[in-house]
Amino acid sequence: MGLVIISEKKEHWDSRFAFIMAAVGSAVGLGNVWRFPFVCYKNGGGAFLIPYFVALFTAGIPLMILEFSVGHMLRGPPPECFKKIGKKLEWIGWWTTLIPFIVASYYVVVMAWCFSYMIYSVDLRWGADAGNFFLNTFLGATTGPFVIGGFRIPVILGLLAIWTSIFLILYKGVKRIGKVVAITVPLPTILLIILTVRGLTLPGAMQGVSYYLTPDFSKLLHGDVWLAAYAQVFFSLSLAQGILITYASFLKKKSDITNNAFIASLADAGTSFLAGFTVFSVVGYLALSKGVGIEKLGIAGPYLTFITYPTAISLLPFAASVFGIMFYIALLTFGIDSAFSMIEPITVGINTKWRISKTKSTAIICMLGFFASLIFTTGSGLHWLDIVDHFIANFGLVLVGLTECIVFGYLYKLYRLREHANAVSDIRIGRWWDILIRFIVPVVLITLLIASLFENLTTTYMGYPAWAIIAGGVIPLLVILIISIILMQKRGK
Amino acid sequence: MSLSAIVMLIFGSTVLYGGLLYFIYRAFKAGK
Numbered sequence: 001m002g003l004v005i006i007s008e009k010k011e012h013w014d015s016r017f018a019f020i021m022a023a024v025g026s027a028v029g030l031g032n033v034w035r036f037p038f039v040c041y042k043n044g045g046g047a048f049l050i051p052y053f054v055a056l057f058t059a060g061i062p063l064m065i066l067e068f069s070v071g072h073m074l075r076g077p078p079p080e081c082f083k084k085i086g087k088k089l090e091w092i093g094w095w096t097t098l099i100p101f102i103v104a105s106y107y108v109v110v111m112a113w114c115f116s117y118m119i120y121s122v123d124l125r126w127g128a129d130a131g132n133f134f135l136n137t138f139l140g141a142t143t144g145p146f147v148i149g150g151f152r153i154p155v156i157l158g159l160l161a162i163w164t165s166i167f168l169i170l171y172k173g174v175k176r177i178g179k180v181v182a183i184t185v186p187l188p189t190i191l192l193i194i195l196t197v198r199g200l201t202l203p204g205a206m207q208g209v210s211y212y213l214t215p216d217f218s219k220l221l222h223g224d225v226w227l228a229a230y231a232q233v234f235f236s237l238s239l240a241q242g243i244l245i246t247y248a249s250f251l252k253k254k255s256d257i258t259n260n261a262f263i264a265s266l267a268d269a270g271t272s273f274l275a276g277f278t279v280f281s282v283v284g285y286l287a288l289s290k291g292v293g294i295e296k297l298g299i300a301g302p303y304l305t306f307i308t309y310p311t312a313i314s315l316l317p318f319a320a321s322v323f324g325i326m327f328y329i330a331l332l333t334f335g336i337d338s339a340f341s342m343i344e345p346i347t348v349g350i351n352t353k354w355r356i357s358k359t360k361s362t363a364i365i366c367m368l369g370f371f372a373s374l375i376f377t378t379g380s381g382l383h384w385l386d387i388v389d390h391f392i393a394n395f396g397l398v399l400v401g402l403t404e405c406i407v408f409g410y411l412y413k414l415y416r417l418r419e420h421a422n423a424v425s426d427i428r429i430g431r432w433w434d435i436l437i438r439f440i441v442p443v444v445l446i447t448l449l450i451a452s453l454f455e456n457l458t459t460t461y462m463g464y465p466a467w468a469i470i471a472g473g474v475i476p477l478l479v480i481l482i483i484s485i486i487l488m489q490k491r492g493k
Numbered sequence: 494m495s496l497s498a499i500v501m502l503i504f505g506s507t508v509l510y511g512g513l514l515y516f517i518y519r520a521f522k523a524g525k
Contacts (some may be wrong), residue, residue, distance in 0.1 A: 016520070045498070045501070046497065046498055046500075046501025046502070046504070046505070047501070049501060049504060049505045049508075053508055206494045209494055209498065210494050210495055210498050212498075213494070213498035213501045213502055213505075214495050214497055214498045214501075215497050215498070215500075215501050256520070256523065259516055259519055259520050259523070260520075262512070262516040263513065263516045263517060263520065266509055266512045266513040266516065267513055269509050270509040270510055270513055273505050273506070273509055426519055426520070426522075426523040427519065
């Protein structure tokens with residue numbers, strides 16, 4: 001293990017529990033609530049669990065073990081780790097940390113919406129028409145991305161609150177993160193359980209759950225269902241964002257890697273599975289109350305969270321406000337761990353390379369993040385959010401994941417990482433892990449990339465104009481590539 | 494709820510929550 005370099009005064013997690021909670025907190029986010037249940041329903045219901053588990057055990061957990069091993073063995077944020085493998089590879093590390101920074105810039109805006117809706121829940125301000133309230137009154141949504149519209153003051157205020165919270169959590173280092181996640185991981189899970197129990201006692205809930213879980217095994221013959229399972233696992237586990245590498249670099253020398261990866265992955269998947277009951281029980285109730293089919297209701301993304309769910313909350317026979325507040329607190333606390341984990345790799349990267357204080361690097365990044373978020377607080381914000389998210393997730397993250405597999409699987413001696421993981425872990429991994437990282441995962445990621453490329457070349461994404469796709473999709477990816485190369489060339493201290 | 498949905502519910506819960514409990518048990522047993 002010639003490459004192990006341990007810096008002086010290296011920070012560590014207070015306990016194994018703190019590290020696992022931080023990894024789980026990073027993985028579990030808004031997507032577990034608004035993405036998984038819908039993807040499951042759309043791709044065969046309960047039958048989707050089969051490809052989902054296959055994807056979890058053949059790609060998700062092996063990649064998580066890889067990222068934990070890299071961070072733990074090479075002991076640094078991604079730019080430092082890639083630099084230790086090859087000086088000219090440092091830019092990949094910066095690229096890895098800049099992608100979650102872009103994701104955070106719009107993710108935080110969605111959290112700001114949740115923040116406002118938590119307050120609006122007190123008097124159920126969305127009234128009888130939650131759709132109109134969300135799109136027109138609250139967001140002032142314009143007709144297209146180039147019709148910018150004005151800044152939305154409530155969203156900016158929420159944004160300020162969230163970015164300030166991120167700064168206050170991160171600037172003191174991982175020990176404070178450990179203390180925060182001890183609350184922000186269990187709390188939303190408990191709230192989700194309470195909301196699920198409430199949802200399941202509503203009329204129509206069982207029809208909703210039936211929609212979610214009734215299996216359609218014929219869908220397992222469709223390649224796109226398997227692709228959806230791999231994509232869901234890949235996007236949900238905070239992979240390819242440098243987060244897990246950075247977090248693992250703060251583990252003590254003898255800390256377990258493999259078992260931690262199993263616990264964090266299964267906790268994330270378990271939360272998604274639970275969230276399906278929370279969502280579909282309430283959606284079933286709403287469908288029954290309105291006398292419409294479930295398929296007619298928005299059951300994914302912002303439409304689920306800010307239109308369908310509030311509509312259902314308004315119809316609750318008692319304590320509607322209480323359940324509304326609980327739902328948005330759950331989303332906020334699920335989201336905050338993911339949001340600050342996306343900022344941590346870049347701040348640690350800057351902090352390590354230029355030896356500036358953690359307070360300073362965190363303040364710089366949070367301020368830059370705040371200004372980058374502003375475009376999403378305008379009337380056109382929803383359009384830009386949609387475009388940037390689509391391209392960063394489908395191309396940025398997948399490309400980083402693929403690059404990681406190539407660098408660690410082919411340019412580096414992968415068995416060293418396996419031996420390192422086995423030396424410190426309770427559960428030993430065999431050569432099958434090398435095969436997964438070198439062959440299976442890259443094939444899956446290449447297939448995902450080709451499928452996305454084909455889809456985007458044959459159809460215009462959501463009918464947006466070509467310039468909007470270039471401005472929101474292509475330019476951010478190119479800009480972060482150029483910045484990564486510049487950061488690599490800058491001399492460190 | 495249909496029988497097949499109940500079967501998938503048991504299957505999903507066993508793999509996810511059973512698996513999670515098993516690995517947490519291993520962590521406690523290892524005492525690290």
